[in-house]
Amino acid sequence: MADPKAPRSLTPEEQKRRRKRSLALALTLGGLVLIFYVITIAKLGPGVMQRPM
Amino acid sequence: MSTMSNSLAEPQTESRVTAGLSQGDVSDFFALLKPRVMFLVVFTALVGMVVSHPDVHPVVAFVSLLMIAVGGGASGALNMWWDADIDAIMTRTRKRPIPAGKIQPGEALAFGLTLAFGSVIILGLASNWLAAGLLAFTIFFYVVIYSMWLKRWTPQNIVIGGAAGALPPVVAQAAVTGHVALDSIVLFAIIFMWTPPHFWALALVKSSDYERAGIPMLPNVAGPDATRFQILAYTVLLAPLGMAPVALGFGGLAYAIVSLVGGLGMLALAVQVYRLRKGEPAMRVAQQLFGFSILYLFLLFATLLAEHGFGFFRPVFG
Secondary structure (H helix, E strand, O other): OOOOOOOOOOOHHHHHHHHHHHHHHHHHHHHHHHHHHHHHHHHHHHHHHOOOO | OHHHHHHHHHHHHHOOOEOOEOOOOHHHHHHHOOHHHHHHHHHHHHHHHHOOOOOOOHHHHHHHHHHHHHHHHHHHHHHHHHOHHHHOOOOOOOOOOOOOOOOOHHHHHHHHHHHHHHHHHHHHHHOOHHHHHHHHHHHHHHHHHHHHHHOOOOOOHHHHHHHHHHOHHHHHHHHHHOOOOHHHHHHHHHHHHHHHHHHHHHHHHOHHHHHHHOOOOHHHHOOHHHHHHHHHHHHHHHHHHHOHHHHHOOOOHHHHHHHHHHHHHHHHHHHHHHHOOOHHHHHHHHHHHHHHHHHHHHHHHHHHHHHHHOOOOOOOOO
């Protein structure tokens, strides 16, 4: 007899929606990385390379 | 909220929500951000930036604008989380993601809080902490002061709550200049004064919807005639206020013409709303005022954008 607490498998429609959510989250995280990178360059300019060794 | 969670529990189990598994589509999460309101936020914030003629890196300005937009979207998501019970009752809002059973209230809350904190912190890091503080205040004001407190308590809800919708130009100016000046405060005042006639015109048309949801909008509490008088009174104040940028020197010739003609248009419609009180013509003219008010505000800000962003500025005096 199947365990009633066992997770059921996703329907194709649910899998499709989950893939789209995962993709959106990945793009958002990638966008955040890009934002922090360009803001650092824009605010520090060439000074980003000048630091005490 | 507790009654909301209970009342929503049943339809959700019957529809697409299964335990622990998010069922929302990306478009449902996007709808939580209230994209049309977000457009207004971005647009008015952009004008707040452009009239300031900032000496700031375009990337900083762009990221600031993006974070103001995300903060506005977060406010929308948190508002939908809190208001899901009344959204389910009103025809205008019952297809929103939470009452439609596409997104669970907890998901909307987490989504809204994440975006709210994220946008404030990134705005602070990208521009300055005055702007970040103002954005945090805007979100707090919209969600806590307006949605949680005023909306279900007083018919003056949208008058006071309108401050949240009027703040984006101020936040934007602070983001690109590091301070708040008179021009963005005037833009704030224009949106603030525009909000009551805009929303009360809608409330006249949708009064039965608000009545059913138990929201004390002015037509339901003070009656349609008192609302018509208030609409006229606020429009009488709004029309000259809309021309204030000309007097202060940051509204040029084109703005003077647009604000004069637009203000007269608003006044003419407000007078019509005040005079026509019965039947279909009364509803039609209220609907017209609602539609025209959107065009009016858009034209005022678009003209400032054209004058300051695209070099169309011609001074009115000298």
